[in-house]
Amino acid sequence: MMINLKGTKKIALFTHIRPDGDALGSMNGLALALRKKGIEVDCYCDSEIPSLLSFLPNAGSIQNGALNNYYDMMISVDCADEFRLGKYKDIYLKHANTVNIDHHMTNTSYAKHNIIKNLSSSCELVFEVIKSLNIKMDDEIALNLYVGTVTDTGHFTQANTTSGAHLAAAELIKYNIDIEDLSQKLFKEISKEKLMLIKDCITYMRFFSLDRISFIGINQDMLQKYNLDINETEGIINYAINIQGVMIGICLTESAKNTYKVSLRSKKGVNIADIAAMFGGGGHLQAAGFMINGCYEDVVERIIKECEKALELV
Ligand SMILES: [Mn+2]
Structure with a gap:
């Protein structure tokens, strides 16, 4: 188990400013998964969500205002340093129970509990976290994690396209993902x-x-x-x-x-x-x-x- 959720009822998730596919995919995927454990989860990002990625399940519930609850735990994903949390930096750093899930090796380990692994994407890492928590995957989680895996590897063309990236994608693609439609949206169409x-x-x-x-x-x-x-x-x-x-x-x-x-x-x-x-x-x-x-x-x-x-x- 990579995160200890014992007694945890409410979690705030954060990702980095100017979020990309991996930032949003990993936050949405983790949020949807944690809710299946009966945990109340709110997602925050100190930036607008790019319209290109607004189709991701859960993207519509991401907030950018003041925190609206008390949280037992705060988790940041794909966020290499505390400044990338934007206006949420101070409130995050002050919290007693913070978890930092990231794949950037430049990560400054700014949380109480840091899960930093040199993987292709934060989505690949979140996929491992979800498995370690024994949470059942579903179509919506899979779509989010798949999007981060493909976008952060540049459509499986960059140096970080590891066998792990392909194995994660191979597992995720078993769920209901319309690859043709997704590729059109993410890589082909341009305004x-x-x-x-x-x-x-x-x-x-x-x-x-x-x-x-x-x-x-x-x-x-x-x-x-x-x-x-x-x-x-x-x-x-x-x-x-x-x-x-x-x-x-x-x-x-x-x-x-x-x-x-x-x-x-x-x-x-x-x-x-x-x-x-x-x-x-x-x-x-x-x-x-x-x-x-x-x-x-x-x-x-x-x-x-x-x-x-x-x-x-x-
Ligand atoms: Mn990333």
Whole structure:
């Protein structure tokens, strides 16, 4: 048993700000499972739920207001550090009974009980937790966990696509999951507005270090031009890293004046997790991110400089 639920009646679940498929899949899957144990579960996330993922069972019940109950236990999922809890950080850290379930090896072990495992996704880990609690799986839990498993492995294409990821998916797919419909929603369809934004991103893409670093910058004007939200820039970084010969791809998005969300991707052998950590962020060896403040060109220069250092180490 990975979590001791003895005497636990009410649990608050949290996941990271700007949640992705793994964040929401693992939180929803765990919430639905714990309720089958007769536990009252409320889910909180300090961000809007991306409309693309609102179809996930339980997504509609995720709250982003003040906590509305007393809880015996607080569990965070897919949340590598306490700051990623957003406004729930302090209330979480103050609680006497916190559990941190995560697959990021950069996790800061900020809870009383930390379940950190180097698995493909938090959903794969939550699947293990659910099994250890002897909770019977169902279609809704399976769909949530499956979505995290496929999205966090980039549709089973990234380095974290382990046999464990496939085994979890193989078990989950036995439940009622419409793979064709899901793939259409998650990986194929794109809005016209996002496609037009990508067109602009490619037009203004910059290259550094003899084309080994590619850089995409997205400012508020570009988002407003197509009436898009910062959450809808997900995946655009792939246009940078997928170029032949490029070793590091960067996508810098202006979230507010002089504030930027930076995503980094690298090809095998180039560690960008350390760069993200240096700027106060985190992630994996080949996919990481952080927030940074400053004037645009200064920020770009600082990031490029660190990326160039990382390339020298290769
Ligand atoms: Mn994840």
